[in-house]
Structure formats: C-alpha cells, structure tokens
Amino acid sequence: MSLPSLTIGTRGSPLALAQTQETRARLAAAHGVAPDHFRIVVIRTSGDAIQDRALAEAGGKGLFTRELDLALIAREIDFAVHSSKDLPTELPEEIAIAGYLPREDPRDAFIGRGGARLVELPEGAVIGTASLRRAAQVKRFRADLKTVLLRGNVETRLAKVESGAVDGTLLALAGLRRLGLESRATEILPLDAFLPAAGQGAIGIACRASDDATYAALAPILDAATCAALNAERAFLKALDGSCRTPIAGLAVVEGDSLRFHGEALQSDGGCTFAARQEGGVAQAASLGAGAAREILRRLPGGVASLS
Numbered sequence: 001m002s003l004p005s006l007t008i009g010t011r012g013s014p015l016a017l018a019q020t021q022e023t024r025a026r027l028a029a030a031h032g033v034a035p036d037h038f039r040i041v042v043i044r045t046s047g048d049a050i051q052d053r054a055l056a057e058a059g060g061k062g063l064f065t066r067e068l069d070l071a072l073i074a075r076e077i078d079f080a081v082h083s084s085k086d087l088p089t090e091l092p093e094e095i096a097i098a099g100y101l102p103r104e105d106p107r108d109a110f111i112g113r114g115g116a117r118l119v120e121l122p123e124g125a126v127i128g129t130a131s132l133r134r135a136a137q138v139k140r141f142r143a144d145l146k147t148v149l150l151r152g153n154v155e156t157r158l159a160k161v162e163s164g165a166v167d168g169t170l171l172a173l174a175g176l177r178r179l180g181l182e183s184r185a186t187e188i189l190p191l192d193a194f195l196p197a198a199g200q201g202a203i204g205i206a207c208r209a210s211d212d213a214t215y216a217a218l219a220p221i222l223d224a225a226t227c228a229a230l231n232a233e234r235a236f237l238k239a240l241d242g243s244c245r246t247p248i249a250g251l252a253v254v255e256g257d258s259l260r261f262h263g264e265a266l267q268s269d270g271g272c273t274f275a276a277r278q279e280g281g282v283a284q285a286a287s288l289g290a291g292a293a294r295e296i297l298r299r300l301p302g303g304v305a306s307l308s
C-alpha cells in the first residue's frame with residue numbers, strides 16, 4: 001500500500017507545534033520518508049482566544065479541539081495532534097482517537113522564584129495556576145499558600161515567575177521537556193501529593209472515524225501501553241463526569257500486561273480528598289478506570305459537583 005501524503009492539523013502554541021513536529025518526525029521515520037511528506041496546518045481554536053478567564057469559567061469542553069474536529073470533518077486535515085489532557089471525553093461521532101504516542105513523564109514540575117522548592121517558599125506565598133487540580137493539591141500540601149489564576153502558554157507563565165508576579169507555578173514536566181525548558185523546573189513534584197491530570201504527558205491523535213487509510217498509516221507510531229493507560233484515565237474522567245469545574249486527578253501505570261490506576265477528586269480548597277485505586281489487566285483498562293470512579297461516587301452521593 002502506498003503512503004498517502006497526509007495533512008496534519010494542530011494548534012499554533014509553541015507546545016502544540018513541538019508536539020506536532022515530534023509526531024511528524026516519528027511518522028516520517030516509521031515510513032522512511034522525509035518529514036515534509038506531511039504538511040502541517042495551524043488552526044486557531046476558541047481556547048486560544050481566551051486569556052483572561054479560567055477555562056472552567058469559559059465553559060464547555062472541546063475549547064481546544066472543536067475547530068480541529070471541524071477541519072477533520074471538512075477534510076482540510078487528515079489527523080490532528082492534541083495534548084491528551086485537553087481532549088474532551090466525548091467527541092463528535094465522526095471523530096475517533098486513533099491512539100497515543102509513547103508517554104512522556106506524566107509528573108508536574110514546580111518552578112519557584114529564585115530557584116525555591118515548594119517547601120521553601122515563605123508563608124503566604126502566591127502560586128499562579130489555571131488548574132483547579134493544581135490549586136487544590138497545592139493547598140492540601142501547604143494550607144498557608146495562596147493561589148491565583150495564571151493563564152497563557154508555558155513561556156508566559158514562566159515569565160510571570162521571573163518577573164515576580166507570582167512566587168511559583170506548576171507545569172507539566174512533559175511540556176517543559178518538549179519545549180527544551182526542563183532546566184527551568186526547580187523541583188519535580190512527587191506523584192503521591194501531586195497526582196497529574198488524566199492524560200498528562202501523552203500526545204493523542206484524532207482522525208476521521210471512517211478513515212482506515214490514515215489509521216493504518218498512524219498505527220506504527222501508536223503505543224499500546226500508553227493507549228491502555230489513557231483508556232483507564234479517560235474512562236475514570238467520563239464516569240466521574242469531570243465537568244472541568246472539579247479538581248480531578250488520575251494516572252494509570254502499565255507494566256507488561258498489568259495496569260495500576262490511581263484516581264482522586266479533591267475539594268477545591270484541598271480540605272478533602274476522595275481517592276480510589278484499581279489493579280488488573282490492560283485489556284480491562286476502561287473498566288478499571290470506571291470502577292475507580294464508581295468507588296468515589298459511592299462516597300459522594302451528590303456527585304463530584306458537590307466538591308466545588
């Protein structure tokens with residue numbers, strides 16, 4: 001079968017472009033062609049236009065994906081490269097997730113002003129983040145710390161620490177690495193206190209659900225272990241109905257044929273955590289994630305919304 005000359009859709013942020021270059025390089029290497037065999041089309045999404053409000057307030061899922069879904073359906077692009085963390089649990093029926101690239105380190109990094117670690121910050125120090133999960137985890141870790149909304153792309157957020165607008169911020173280590181900015185991290189945060197967002201560190205690829213040719217071309221670069229982990233994490237999120245107004249974290253670790261999932265829903269002020277663990281085979285990934293969500297919902301009769 002000859003390799004179709006596929007068109008790749010992406011957002012235009014530096015991180016999105018780095019992820020797209022990585023995807024294109026892997027695809028080109030897998031097929032023994034030059035990277036420019038695949039054209040890249042940058043598409044602005046509604047999420048890119050929002051700079052001043054928390055995404056949770058801007059409302060709605062799919063802020064970073066809708067315009068890319070439309071471009072897929074209109075055949076302007078053949079597949080789209082996403083941060084899995086930004087992929088909604090429900091996609092239009094014409095769209096399918098082909099799979100995921102091998103996952104980067106899923107942990108969060110701390111970037112402290114003057115190189116400070118989180119424990120070293122003075123009492124009442126201010127942490128900037130746009131993530132409800134990170135804000136809740138920071139307060140659970142140190143109740144004296146304040147959190148303020150800090151949006152914008154990775155570089156913008158790092159600049160706010162540099163300028164002293166905030167005393168520190170938390171960012172995905174994966175994003176920093178992909179941007180060549182890992183040296184800006186003053187600390188890699190432990191998974192037990194800072195369980196990452198579902199999907200963190202994984203690049204997800206969406207294509208038209210009916211497009212077997214594109215799926216076949218992508219297959220060699222997709223990673224089975226990451227796919228299993230993401231199936232568990234996304235099933236957890238979906239079963240909890242993570243409306244993105246509640247702090248939710250979830251991570252699956254795959255070793256051979258077995259999968260361990262750990263998920264939690266937190267009160268916004270970090271005062272209370274509902275956690276669940278499940279273990280089983282990779283083939284049961286989705287039911288392990290959903291099972292962990294049910295465990296949490298049994299203890300939260302009002303649903304996760306009662307936590308916000």
Ligand SMILES: NCc1[nH]cc(CCC(=O)O)c1CC(=O)O
Pocket residue numbers: 083084085086154170171172173174175199200201202203
């Ligand atoms: N919501 C923004 C976003 N989406 C994906 C990443 C990082 C890369 C990743 O998690 O794969 C980031 C920035 C951040 O949280 O630091």
